[in-house]
Amino acid sequence: MKISTKGRYGLTIMIELGKKYGEGPISLKSIAKTHNLSEHYLEQLAGPLRNAGLVKSVRGAYGGYILANEPAKITAGDIIRVLEGPISPVEGIEEEEPAKRNLWMKVRDAVKEVLDSTTIEDLANYEEDGTETPYMFYI
DSSP states (O other): OOOOHHHHHHHHHHHHHHHTTTSOOBOHHHHHHHHTOOHHHHHHHHHHHHHTTSEEEEOSTTOEEEESSOGGGOBHHHHHHHHHOSOOSSSOGGGSOHHHHHHHHHHHHHHHHHHHHOBHHHHHHHHHHOOSOOOOOOO
């Protein structure tokens, strides 16, 4: 499974909204400017996020978007499923021979576990203070 710009930029929108949670609506224009992204493309992603109940739009001069729920209750998996579809490393797992099917199911389950256990709050906090310990490899 390859995450496209839809999933990546959708996460960007949600992380920015998570950082500003409780402070009022955030415009897609400001998110686009901060991350040097296309505002038009972000608008295309906001529709499915709104339809899925992950964000709410606020109209008016000071309008924009807000999270529909607390950042701790929205996972990366929620966003990726809305924008990318089902999480699966390969298509047609059911038709694979048992050994390969088992491998692909393990890969799928591992990816789901990471995405479903990572919240917008986790990502927003990581972005802000970088508290997560980086991996260290020794040779």
